[in-house]
Amino acid sequence: xxxxxxxxxxxxxxxxxxxxxxxxxxxxxxxxxxxxxxxxxxxxxxxxxxxxxxxxxxxxxxxxxxxxxxxxxxxxxxxxxxxxxxxxxxxxxxxxxxxxxxxxxxxxxxxxxxxxxxxxxxxxxxxxxxxxxxxxxxxxxxxxxxxxxxxxxxxxxxxxxxxxxxxxxxxxxxxxxxxxxxxxxxxxxxxxxxxxxxxxxxxxxxxxxxxxxxxxxxxxxxxxxxxxxxxxxxxxxxxxxxxxxxxxxxxxxxxxxxxxxxxxxxx
Amino acid sequence: xxxxxxxxxxxxxxxxxxxxxxxxxxxxxxxxxxxxxxxxxxxxxxxxxxxxxxxxxxxxxxxxxxxxxxxxxxxxxxxxxxxxxxxxxxxxxxxxxxxxxxxxxxxxxxxxxxxxxxxxxxxxxxxxxxxxxxxxxxxxxxxxxxxxxxxxxxxxxxxxxxxxx
Numbered sequence: 001x002x003x004x005x006x007x008x009x010x011x012x013x014x015x016x017x018x019x020x021x022x023x024x025x026x027x028x029x030x031x032x033x034x035x036x037x038x039x040x041x042x043x044x045x046x047x048x049x050x051x052x053x054x055x056x057x058x059x060x061x062x063x064x065x066x067x068x069x070x071x072x073x074x075x076x077x078x079x080x081x082x083x084x085x086x087x088x089x090x091x092x093x094x095x096x097x098x099x100x101x102x103x104x105x106x107x108x109x110x111x112x113x114x115x116x117x118x119x120x121x122x123x124x125x126x127x128x129x130x131x132x133x134x135x136x137x138x139x140x141x142x143x144x145x146x147x148x149x150x151x152x153x154x155x156x157x158x159x160x161x162x163x164x165x166x167x168x169x170x171x172x173x174x175x176x177x178x179x180x181x182x183x184x185x186x187x188x189x190x191x192x193x194x195x196x197x198x199x200x201x202x203x204x205x206x207x208x209x210x211x212x213x214x215x216x217x218x219x220x221x222x223x224x225x226x227x228x229x230x231x232x233x234x235x236x237x238x239x240x241x242x243x244x245x246x247x248x249x250x251x252x253x254x255x256x257x258x259x260x261x262x263x264x265x266x267x
Numbered sequence: 268x269x270x271x272x273x274x275x276x277x278x279x280x281x282x283x284x285x286x287x288x289x290x291x292x293x294x295x296x297x298x299x300x301x302x303x304x305x306x307x308x309x310x311x312x313x314x315x316x317x318x319x320x321x322x323x324x325x326x327x328x329x330x331x332x333x334x335x336x337x338x339x340x341x342x343x344x345x346x347x348x349x350x351x352x353x354x355x356x357x358x359x360x361x362x363x364x365x366x367x368x369x370x371x372x373x374x375x376x377x378x379x380x381x382x383x384x385x386x387x388x389x390x391x392x393x394x395x396x397x398x399x400x401x402x403x404x405x406x407x408x409x410x411x412x413x414x415x416x417x418x419x420x421x422x423x424x425x426x427x428x429x430x431x432x
Contacts, residue, residue, distance in 0.1 A: 131315075160305035160427070167426040168318055175321075 003051045011057040012041055018058075019065055021239050022144055025124045026069055026136060028257045030250055033241075036072075040065040055153045059146065063154040066136065079128035079260050081176050084192050087125075087256045098199075101251055105200055108247040113200030116213050117245035118193035119183070120238045123231060125256055126176060134169030137162050142170070142232040174228045183210060184219040184227045200248075283388075285412035293394030294402065298412040301384045302420045304427035306361040306377050309385055312423055313364055313375055316341075322422040325411045334358060339366060345411050370395060387419060 016037060024033035043064050044051075051060060080086065091097040105111045127135045133155065140146045140154060148166070152159045182188035194206035201209070210216045215230035240246060240253075283299040302309055312322065314333040319326045319341075327347065331339030335358040341351050356372065357365035365374040371393035378386040391408060 131317075158305070158307055160307045161311060163426050163429060164308045164311045167429060168315070168321070171321060172318075 003048055003053070003057060005045070005048065008044060008048060008051075008057065012044065012061065015058045015061050017239060017242070018144060019061060020241060022062070022139060023065055023069055024240050024253075025127075025139055025143070027073065028124060028128060028253055030254060032069070032072065036065055036068050039068055043068075055150065059150045059153055062140070062144075062146070063156070066154055070132070070136070073132055076261060078131070079125065081126055081129040081180070083125045083129065083256060083260060084122060084180075084190055087259045088192060090259045091255065097255055101200075101248060104247050104251055110242075110244060110246040111248040112244045113197060113248060114245050115183075115193045115197055115206070115209050116234050117238060117243060117249055118196060119213070119215070119231060119234050120240065121249045121252055122181075122190075122193065123173075123235055124240070124253065126180075127173065128260075129176070130169050130172060131165075133157075133161075134165045134172070137165035138169040138173065141166055143235045145236075170228065174224045177228065177231065178224050183213075183216050184224075285409040285416075287407065287409055290394075292396060292398045293392060294398070294405070295390060295392045296408040296412055297388065297390040298416045299386060299388040300416040300420050302387050302423050303384050304423035306379050306385050308426050309377055309387060309419065309423045310361040310364075312419060323415060323418045325415045325418070333364070333366070343411070345406055345408065387416065389415060 019040065020033050020037045023036045024030060027033060027036070040061060044061055047064075051057070055063075105113065127138065130138065136155060137151055140151045141148070146154065148159050148162050151162045151166075155162065178185055178188075180188050180190045182191045183193065194210060197204060197206040197209055213234070215227055215234065218230060219227060240249060243249070282301060283297065285296055285298040287294060287296045289295075312318070316329045316331050316333050316339055319329040325344050327342045327344060329339060329341040331337060333339060333355055335355060337355040337358075339353050339355065341353065342349070343351070351368070353366045353368050355364070355366050357363055357374070361377060363374070363376050365372055367373055371391055373389065373391040376386075376388045378388075380386065389412060391412075393405065
């Protein structure tokens, strides 16, 4: 099935938001997300004649984008699962972090602090601790709702391997959040989202805010798989570029990325 | 005359509970099981070092890279106090893997069948000229081998059978 330039443009416009948010969530790099999205368009346009209609245009575009991103990501170290602790410590010793964050919070229309936004930000960071293929497959399935067959096409591998990555990646993330996240386990080590809520929204009761989120309300049921599914619902509901907290969360994400991957040298 | 004792050998077509054969200078333990899963899934489980402790009840931790020439360090329930430093000696994707040190070699083989099953076999041969001096200090591997094979079968089949759209 041939794809016209008009159809490609229309499909790209429909897919662009999801594509850009996916790239941001796997690279944790706003500039890379913009650049790779743009590069995806150019490559798709150049190879329009190669599109055979064997997959959907959306799957084809994600495959192109992922090829570009994967080469870049393979050169980077994976992050540890306690990335939140490491970056919190770095933020506490960096006076610029809270000064910048407060300025954004006060001046940007997209800088409300909400706990559910931080849940999505937190998953983006912690998922970088998975082996790369597990992280990519998990995001594609659980957040962007591709089928196993489509993920195999995007990742240019077998459905069997995709099932392996999904199973192991999901098991690992369920375990990590069960051990770490105080929202779903009272013994959890990390309270960062409620602590930050206290800083940005000092007049709010963090616990009252937290229970507005279904994952927190259902935590008492202690079904870890169900709680992970609810975490993924939060991810699906939020676009990290257009949400009400986007500017604030993008600032936090860039800070974490610089802590984990090294800050650019001062010119 | 060889001193050869076969202990507790039970077999069906592709299922062999762990059995140990002993000679003066060597000991060899082997187990086989039939797994209904794609060989790629079984291979991925066998070659992802950091994931072993999640699904395998006989291994408490494993670090390193299971790749050609790679080095790994593992701790097992057989001897919780000891860390084994091993080198990957054979690596034929989805077919054959071996790791070991100067005293022993553990080999894993996968044989796929037309009915969608795979025969998994794990064998460990330990020994050498000094073996008679320390043989009595090495515990039996049989129960651990049975558990390893059962865990692998359970995990691989769970992944293969998981209903994913």
